[in-house]
Amino acid sequence: MKRLLLLGDEAIAQAAIDAGLSGMYAYPGTPSTEIMEYIQSSGLASERNIHREWSSNEKTATEAALGMSYAGKRAMVAMKHVGLNVAADGFINSALTGVNGGLIVVSADDPSMHSSQNEQDSRFYSKFAFIPCFEPSNQQEAYNMIFDAFELSEKYKTPVLLRITTRLAHSRASVELTGAPAPEKKLKLPSDPVQFVLLPAIARKRYKALLSSYETIRYDARIAKYNSFKDGKKRDLGIIACGIAYNYLMENISGSSGDYPVLKIAAYPFPNDLIKEIAGRCKELLLLEEGYPFIEDGLRGFLDTGTKILGRLDGTIPRDGELNPAIVAKALGFTVSTGKKVPDLVKMRPPSFCKGCGHADMFIALLEAVKPFGPGRVFSDIGCYTLGALPPYNAINACVDMGASVTMAIGAADAGLFPSIAVIGDSTFTHSGMTGLLDAVVKNSPVTIIISDNSTTGMTGGQKSQATGRLEQICTGIGVSPEHIKIIVPLRKNHEENVRIMNEEFRYKTVSVIIASRECIQTATRRKKTETSNE
């Protein structure tokens, strides 16, 4: 058997190829980005010409994947957890349409917010949408689950959610691959021509069918094989561990301190009997979940057997943040022997703009241009340029969700704030900023939109941006007056001129767009290196 050293993300990608994937869809987002990147660099994927282009956003990616499934082929779509908010409309309704070819939606959660604005738990989306969910505890399990997820998806004609978290996505381990990769599915239309037509009359029928099949899936062997109960001699405490939390548990009890009854949960929905079985044996139940107290919340609401429940909601485990071996050890009552304290002289080292970053020069100009109008009027967005919030810039007043800079600037202008300014990156603009710009144009909103264009999706490592070479045309097409679309190059030597242009556009009483264009220093350096080595 072939073994490879793979990140969790890469194990998922390799498994999808090996399972006969025909289309991969995604928008970059930490910690999910490497799934698409792995498929883009795979020899077999290129030989088979598996679809592997980035999409404009998670919604377009999810819908395109659903389209490929409609045509009978296996598709996968990957995103970070907050991307699932963007894709939610398609995701939730795809449960009602069901699928034709197998469809897997990967959502990579980021508990402790290493690189995100919240730590939402995607398992809630699974329950909300009645879509089954797998939650691997390690890289090998992630690999194996993809095959079962595709089969489950096709058997019950349902999309399947694969929920992972940062520590699995970005941790490497040896993974054993199956034999020869499965062939791709053939093009085959759905047998029911109205399956995907969610007119109310059809949707009502499909919803009833969905509710019933979701209950059947609970007892399917592909769910059962990932949920295992192992009894132990102890009767005072039983432990339920979900996904990667199981590893932290095993780190603590694999030796002589074991003997607890342990229920490992890695697939949803699971039969209630599993919980009843472990609860019936123990006085207390400890819930270990990476993310929100998803199962714990349900147990506290409904289980009234006298079993005491310990977890995130009673303070046994911290209410927020990711788990680690020490948190689990403390919850088990073990002593944790920590090494020396971090000396006081060690200072925080937050991320910062790279040397030679165009965003930085854009902010330096912006700060000077906005000064006459006073502070509190710059709405920004998600990307490297969010670092403009940190000292010495302290240049932005908002960063909420993809595209919100444009629309929040509009709302603030509606309230009378003038000038009202948005700062958004090129890739974020084509992800979710264009519709906001249309709103601004239609109502002549007095806003200035600065598109800080580095011609890449920078924060996630420099993926292709859909905006590259198209920004001016897009803005003209949406209806921004061409004389108020200004192109500037954010370099120190252009500083005076850039300040003047910004200042003029801030004073302009309807929509203006400033495209501050300079290639990302990271991608530029990499490009130059490849060019030299190819010479």
Next chain:
Amino acid sequence: MKNDIILSGVGGQGILSIAAVIGLAAVENNLYLKQSEVHGMSQRGGDVQSHFRLSDNPVSSDLIPYGQADLIISVEPMESLRYLPWLSKHGWLVTNSNPFINISDYPPVDEILSEIRKIKNNIIIDADTIAKEIGSARSGNIVVLGAASPFIEMPFASLENAVRKLFERKGEEIVEVNLKALKAGRNFTGK
């Protein structure tokens, strides 16, 4: 056998290359391993670390428990101190002495070095100068790895093979200079 290693530095300093070398060597030695990395926002000049776990038994947690790391390998001195809670009583701290100063309140370097010297088992190496001497200023990270290599429970030859494998697509010259860097670090600690 169990070898828990923390790699630390600042985003862009090449700790993932160190991780890749140890990873390749571990595969050659048929060891179980888990290696957790930081991608995303911190890579932009923030503090980054990688937890590297080697064992001849399956590894459960992707993260090293507090107080259990056998080794901290750091390409930046202040960053080496950030992970002391993970270092075991008998563990080694191996660090580059050259600071990477991208914050305004960076403490005086001599104070940092004297904190490091308080750790019983410490190696402080001027990896930048050594790397320049062998003609590759960018191989400082591999020099540090070489200095830490006596505390990695694998034959030195496996690390050399791994360096060869990792850099082979960049040409023989790059391979040779990195092998030299590895050896120079090794010799420093050996003295």
